Amino acid sequence: MTNLSPVTNLRCTKKLLDRLKLPAKQSKPGTPTASTAKLGDWYATYLPLRPKHLVLAISQRARLAVLFPAAPLQTLPARFLEAVRHRLEALCISSEAIEQELAAMGEVQILPTGAxxxxxxxxxxxxxLQVIDYSQERQEHPEEIALYLGRYLVGITGQRDYFRPNNVARELLDPATVLEESRYALQLCVTIQESDPPIWRRLLVPASLSLHQLHHVIQSAFSWxxxxxxxFTIGEDDAALTYGIRYQFALDLDGGPxxxxQTLSLFRALPEVGSQLRYVYDLGDYWCHEVVLEECVESEVKWPRCLAGERCGPPEDCGGIGSYQEILAALAGGSSPVSQRExxxxxxxxxxxxxxxAFDLAVTNRGLSYD
Structure with missing residues (x-):
C-alpha cells in the first residue's frame, strides 16, 4: 500500500489565480484529492486593499480565516503556512497540536475553486468580505480582523445550526485544552484603583473567556x-505585556498594544489564585481597574455573573478618578476645587x-445576560 504524502489544497478564486500568473496545478499522482490535515481544504481570494493588498484564506471545515500580505506572490504557499501557524498560536492552541496540523498540511497545492x-x-x-470592508474603515490590523472573523457566527446552509470558527478550530485541533478550560470558572474581584470608597465588583466568569470578552463583561458590570x-497589562516593568485592539495607524507609529x-484566555492570563492584571478603560481619563483572581472552581458556568459589588460606576468623560473624587467631595459638601456652577x-x-x-445586583446581572 502506497503512503500518501500530506497535502493541502489551496483553492483560489480567479482573481487570485490571475494575480499569481500561473495555471492552477492539478493534483499530482499519488496525492489525495482532499487535504490531509484536520482543517481540510482552504479557499483563498485576493483583496486589493490599502495600504497593503491582502489574501484571505478560509478553511472549509472550521471556516477559520487567515489574512496575510499578498506580496510577494511568488512565496504565497510558504507564507500561507506561516500565517496559519500564527493564527493557531493566537488561538492559544498547544504547540504540539499546531506542529501536528502543519505537518499534516504538507505541500500546498494551488487549485481553482472549481465546479x-x-x-x-x-x-x-x-x-x-463585507466585515473586512467595515473593519478596514476602522483601520484595524489584519490580525485583529481575522480574530474577529473567528468570533463571527457562521451558519450552515439548510440548517439552523450556527458556530464560531475559533471554537470549531480549537475543538478540532486541541480538544484536551478546550475540555480543561470548560471545566472551570474563575471568581474575580475587579476594583477601580484609587476609588475611595472603593468601587468594585465580584464576578464569576468561564475560564475560557478571552481578555477581549472580559473587557465587555467589565464594561457591563460598571455600566461603562x-x-x-x-x-490590559499583564506583568510588571520590562516584563509587562499589553493586550488590546490593534489599529494599523497606531502600529505604524510604533504605538498600540x-x-x-483576543489571543489570551483568562485560564492562561490568571494561572493561580492571587494572580492579577490591570485593565484600563479610556486612555485619556485612564480608569484603571485591578483584576484579581480570588478563586478557581470546577463549574460549567456558561455566562458571567456578578456576585457582589459596591457603588455605581463613574459617568463617562468626567475626567478620571481624580476629578471624580473631587466631584464626590463637592456633592458631600466637603472641601473641593469644584465650583458650585461646575x-x-x-x-x-x-x-x-x-x-x-447606588448598586443593584439584579440590574447588573440582567445587563451581563445580554452581553
Missing amino acids: DRCRATMGTMTQF KGCHLHE DRSD LFEWLEWAGPSFDPT
Missing part, C-alpha cells in the same frame, strides 16, 4: 458605554437620578 467547490465556504467568504479604547486581547453643570449632565452609592 466541486464548497458553496457554503464560498458563502462564508462573501460574508467575511464602550466609547473609548481599552488596554503588544498583542491582541457642580450644577455636572449634575445636569450626569442626570438628576445620579447616586454614587
Whole structure:
C-alpha cells in the first residue's frame, strides 16, 4: 500500500489565480484529492486593499480565516503556512497540536475553486468580505480582523445550526485544552484603583473567556458605554505585556498594544489564585481597574455573573478618578476645587437620578445576560 504524502489544497478564486500568473496545478499522482490535515481544504481570494493588498484564506471545515500580505506572490504557499501557524498560536492552541496540523498540511497545492467547490465556504467568504470592508474603515490590523472573523457566527446552509470558527478550530485541533478550560470558572474581584470608597465588583466568569470578552463583561458590570479604547497589562516593568485592539495607524507609529486581547484566555492570563492584571478603560481619563483572581472552581458556568459589588460606576468623560473624587467631595459638601456652577453643570449632565452609592445586583446581572 502506497503512503500518501500530506497535502493541502489551496483553492483560489480567479482573481487570485490571475494575480499569481500561473495555471492552477492539478493534483499530482499519488496525492489525495482532499487535504490531509484536520482543517481540510482552504479557499483563498485576493483583496486589493490599502495600504497593503491582502489574501484571505478560509478553511472549509472550521471556516477559520487567515489574512496575510499578498506580496510577494511568488512565496504565497510558504507564507500561507506561516500565517496559519500564527493564527493557531493566537488561538492559544498547544504547540504540539499546531506542529501536528502543519505537518499534516504538507505541500500546498494551488487549485481553482472549481465546479466541486464548497458553496457554503464560498458563502462564508462573501460574508467575511463585507466585515473586512467595515473593519478596514476602522483601520484595524489584519490580525485583529481575522480574530474577529473567528468570533463571527457562521451558519450552515439548510440548517439552523450556527458556530464560531475559533471554537470549531480549537475543538478540532486541541480538544484536551478546550475540555480543561470548560471545566472551570474563575471568581474575580475587579476594583477601580484609587476609588475611595472603593468601587468594585465580584464576578464569576468561564475560564475560557478571552481578555477581549472580559473587557465587555467589565464594561457591563460598571455600566461603562464602550466609547473609548481599552488596554490590559499583564506583568510588571520590562516584563509587562499589553493586550488590546490593534489599529494599523497606531502600529505604524510604533504605538498600540503588544498583542491582541483576543489571543489570551483568562485560564492562561490568571494561572493561580492571587494572580492579577490591570485593565484600563479610556486612555485619556485612564480608569484603571485591578483584576484579581480570588478563586478557581470546577463549574460549567456558561455566562458571567456578578456576585457582589459596591457603588455605581463613574459617568463617562468626567475626567478620571481624580476629578471624580473631587466631584464626590463637592456633592458631600466637603472641601473641593469644584465650583458650585461646575457642580450644577455636572449634575445636569450626569442626570438628576445620579447616586454614587447606588448598586443593584439584579440590574447588573440582567445587563451581563445580554452581553
